[in-house]
Amino acid sequence: MTYQSVYRPGLFDGQVVLITGAGSGLGRCTAHELASLGATVAIAGRGLDKLEAVKAEIVAAGVAADKVSTHTCDIRKEDEVIALVDAVLAQHGRINGLVNNAGGQYRQPLNEISSKGFEAVVRLNLFGGFMVMREVYNRWMEKNGGAIVxxxxxxxxxxxxxxxxxxxxxxxWTLSETAASEWAHSGVRVNCVAPGGIASSGFDTYEPHVQEDILKYPPTVPARRYGNVSEISAAITYLLSPAAAYITGSCIRVDGGAPNVRCWNPPKPLTEGLAFDASKEFSAFPLDAPPRLLTEGVTKKASR
Structure with a gap:
């Protein structure tokens, strides 16, 4: 089944896009959409089996096998990041776009987070992303331009x-603003996408008590629902596209208006209209399935 993108076919013909964290969830969906629009996608992650499964899906949807490459990489390790960028350039000759998607976290009150745990999460979500940006810029984009999300x-x-x-x-976020300023002279645009509560496979990785909180989410946001991976991928695709040529140092929120509720002092529960269904989701990825949490409820074996 082909991806039902709102963007025109061939939009990314001749482009190579590197996507980290592409073995599941948002990265998997984005890889499908960009490949359906003509991009050659280099999909990276820590698990080769998951990456190969995503590649098989994309090829089954009609994309040529040589337009999807898989690369194992732990972005927390500098030598692996350098090897990743070298491998993509050796195989495809260019990196026109980067989707810095790999990341993760666990739930813990601030006063209980260990120094080791804090460092591990920051290293994955900030330092790792920085290294991928830096190496892609230094090895290709500085002289050729490109777009980073x-x-x-x-x-x-x-x-x-x-x-x-x-x-x-x-x-x-602030690193992206800085890079947008420093790298603009090279024709490189750097932007962010900020997802809110997105129904993806990530829901099923949390512990049961966290899953219980996730299930309480929809009534707390103006849109009264979860977002989905297609809605995130559409924002990423827009920022990579020529239509965003004058956008850099910006962030697209995809969150159903969640932060807007927080301006109420004290915060007010959205108790009215719990059967609210005016916010219709955009669904473009035929292989996307709801997380088990939303179909089976809290799972006893869930772990971080």
Whole structure:
């Protein structure tokens, strides 16, 4: 089944886009959309089996096998990041776009986060992303231009129980603003996408008590629902596209209006209209399936 993108076929013909964290969730969906629009996608992640499964899906949808390459990389390790960029350039000769998507976190009150845990999350979500940006810029984009999209999160006003990830994502936001300024002379645009509560496979990786909180999310946001991976991919694709040629140092929030509710002092629950269904989702990825959490409920074996 082909991806039902709103963008025109062939939009990314001749372009090579590197996507980290592409073995599942948002990265998987973005790889499908960009490949359906003509891009050659270099999909990276820590698990080769997952990457090969995504490649097989894309090829089954009608994309030539040589337009999808798989690359194992732990972006927390500098030598692996350098090897990743070298491998993509050796195989494809260019990197026109980068989707810095790899990341993750776990739930923990700020005062209970260990130094080791804080450092590990920041290294993954900030330092790793920085290294990928730097190597792609230095090895290709500085002389050839390009577009970078960094994934952050709904961090506006702080992120309770995820202080380590909030700090890292906030750092990635300001890092992106800096890179947008410093690299503009090379024709490189750097932007962010900030997802809110997105129904993806990531829901199923959290512990049961966290999943219980996730299930309470829709009534707390103006849109009264979760977003989906297609809605994130569409924002990423736009920022990579020629239509965003004058956009750099910016962030697209895809969060159903969640931060806007926080301006109420004290915060007010959205108790009215719990059967609210006016916010219709955009769904373009035929292989996307809801996380088990939303179909089976909290799972006892869920772990971080």
């Amino acid at each position: 960094n994934m952050i999160a709904d961090i506006w006003g702080g992120w309770s129980h995820y202080g380590h990830s909030g700090a890292a994502r906030g750092g990635m």
